[in-house]
Amino acid sequence: GAVVSQHPSRVICKSGTSVKIECRSLDFQATTMFWYRQFPKQSLMLMATSNEGSKATYEQGVEKDKFLINHASLTLSTLTVTSAHPEDSSFYICSARDLAGDNYEQYFGPGTRLTVT
Amino acid sequence: GIQVEQSPPDLILQEGANSTLRCNFSDSVNNLQWFHQNPWGQLINLFYIPSGTKQNGRLSATTVATERYSLLYISSSQTTDSGVYFCAVVRGNTPLVFGKGTRLSVIA
Numbered sequence: 001g002a003v004v005s006q007h008p009s010r011v012i013c014k015s016g017t018s019v020k021i022e023c024r025s026l027d028f029q030a031t032t033m034f035w036y037r038q039f040p041k042q043s044l045m046l047m048a049t050s051n052e053g054s055k056a057t058y059e060q061g062v063e064k065d066k067f068l069i070n071h072a073s074l075t076l077s078t079l080t081v082t083s084a085h086p087e088d089s090s091f092y093i094c095s096a097r098d099l100a101g102d103n104y105e106q107y108f109g110p111g112t113r114l115t116v117t
Numbered sequence: 118g119i120q121v122e123q124s125p126p127d128l129i130l131q132e133g134a135n136s137t138l139r140c141n142f143s144d145s146v147n148n149l150q151w152f153h154q155n156p157w158g159q160l161i162n163l164f165y166i167p168s169g170t171k172q173n174g175r176l177s178a179t180t181v182a183t184e185r186y187s188l189l190y191i192s193s194s195q196t197t198d199s200g201v202y203f204c205a206v207v208r209g210n211t212p213l214v215f216g217k218g219t220r221l222s223v224i225a
Binding site for chain 2: 001032034038042043044046049091093095104105106107108110111113
């Protein structure tokens with residue numbers, strides 16, 4: 001099956017610093033990638049959708065200047081949390097879709113646990 | 118937007134028991150997926166099932182698209198089945214929308 005990798009799996013940073021999370025589709029071309037965040041004991045909430053080569057579309061309430069998304073190629077998307085604060089601590093999960101053959105299945109990375117101290 | 122409701126929210130089972138988890142959705146969908154989130158947070162893709170019935174070992178799923186619901190069956194549950202089960206749906210080329218999940222605990 002399709003594989004999505006995410007790096008790093010866990011990161012601890014100090015308040016005010018920036019953190020970059022990478023998401024790669026390993027064996028397919030991801031025409032669309034998605035970023036979700038999940039707080040403890042809650043469901044996944046969509047943050048943004050990105051298509052290769054174009055600007056990301058952010059969900060209401062998500063600060064685009066704080067969560068920078070770059071989908072530079074069909075296999076790589078990055079999420080940069082800028083000037084991180086403790087309230088940004090969360091579990092971030094990327095997801096990818098390849099619409100070849102009208103396949104709407106989404107594949108998920110293993111997630112990145114961010115702790116801001 | 119489309120709404121997804123899962124029931125029950127919590128479930129405790131004795132090892133070996135069977136269970137049925139339900140997912141209702143508010144509109145027609147192109148895709149429905151069931152996931153198991155393990156204790157480390159990894160989402161395990163169980164089924165891609167916009168309609169019909171599929172089986173994989175002790176797990177099976179049925180989606181009745183015309184009635185807007187899906188069921189996930191777990192038979193002969195094991196402690197390793199514990200975790201959160203999510204149903205997620207999509208309409209058109211939009212992102213998956215997740216339900217709130219069913220938290221399953223299987224006790225020995």
